[in-house]
Amino acid sequence: MIATAHLWQPFHEFVFMRRALLGGLLLACSTAPLGVFLILRRMSLIGDAVAHGILPGAALGFWFAGLSLPALTIGGLGAGLSMAGLAAWITRRTGLREDASLAAIYPISLAGGVLILGIAGKRLDLLHLLFGSALAVDGPTLTGMLWVSGLSLIAMTLIYKPLLLDTLDPLFLQTVSRLGPLAHGVFLTLVVLNLVIGFQAIGALMVVGLMMLPAAAARFWSRRLPVLIVVAALLGSLSVWMGLLISFYYSLPSGPAIVLVAGGGYLLSVVFGPVHGLLRRPPLLTSQ
Amino acid sequence: MIGCQALRWGAPGQPLTPALDFELSKGSLTAIIGANGSGKSSLLKVIAGLQKPLAGKVRLSVPIKGGVSFLPQQQHLDRQFPISLQALVAAGFWGNKQSPEIRSQRLKTVLENWCLNGLEDRPLMALSGGELQRALLARLSLTDAPVLLLDEPHAALDELGQVLLWKHIHDWHLEGRTLVIVCHDLAAVREHIPCTLLIKSSGCAFGPSTELIRQLPQAQVA
16 A cells, blocks of 8 residues: 555645646657657657757747746747758758758757857756756646647647558558648647657657657557557656656656656567567467 | 640659650550660659659649549558558548448458458558558559559469459449559550550650550560
8 A cells, every 4th residue: 555655645745746747648648649650650760850959949049038938939849840841841852851851950950059058158957958857847838738738639630540641651642632741741740849848848858758769669569550559658658657756756857767767668568569579479460 | 534745754854755745535444564664653653643744744634632543562561550451441432422331331342352351450561462462452442533543553463363453454444444554464465455655765655555565575575
């Protein structure tokens, strides 16, 4: 009984822990389908690139308005979207791969951000931006996260079918519908939006971990897309919960604790997962 | 139905053939033949509106979205994609306004027609090349498009699959659909397809299959 009490007691006792948990769970649920689709679209590393690219916008926002949520959000959103947009535009015009364009643009963006922080000369901790602190989620940030995750879940439901076909067989989708590029655009926007709202809670780089690790782990548990998304959301939520507890009881930074728990889940899935896992029995493909 | 005027296609700055003009009437059945790299698949994509021509025009008398169905080569597909065969085939219902009952009945019939019963729940990874090809053809069967563009539909199909394929092609032809088929099997083209478009970098030729293919004994060996 005492052991189970430890699992929820901190959240019962402290408002900041409750906020961190709620925010983290929201983020885990809304990033799960995004992470799964990023992997299926072979864009696994793009979250990372965008997370870095957000920095100059956030830095500019900080320069002009200090540590204010709207300023950081608008700045990050502007930088992230213009970076993703520029990469998509270069890709469409030149026919080169999107990951190459993004990989070329995000160092520019990141270096620009660090430079702006240097010029601003104020003490915005770069580490705080990149790695964040879940325990600093305040009321307005939580409200923002609620809106973002609600919006992204609704939007993902709406674009699910065209996005699925655009990922699996873009040529087929192009012959039956014009929705492919729109679905792609909405999807990238959602990725940026989630990263921006997430970086204020658990840090730009850590939110990428929360997005990709459960999604990568889920592939070891199912071959069905809806199941993959649910498994990813559950794994992400579990990581948030356990990570926050670990960070609470052992006084560790919360972002890395969450991501390391998710990482542990990923490694366990690699070994024990029934689908591609290392220990799986020889695949029996029953067609009944 | 499908008209091409002074059409040139290929990589930018490197058109594959001299400007091409041809006109395919409604309900026609045409093969596209030619060597590897001559631009058969690209031409099909240009007609389907999936690739921009370098010059010239393609005119279609049907709406480009929904009026044309395109069978891509299957290496475009990610075999690890977590989706079942049935879900892949059912994507052919895109834009379809029929009731769910009619759709599920049609899906069942089409799966039977392509000998895919029993494989409905298999993931793509667990399908053989021929099974996947039949699944793509089954999806195409559900689209109801008046123009069908098939890129190497016989690829990976065994003998039974080929028989099924030609039977369907004849049925579609009888229904009055317009078919364009990229095909390497010249003997089969001669037997089943009345008109042929031969793509060559020195110039294209269009005519009855029996005449065009008789002139190319060496190609038949290859």
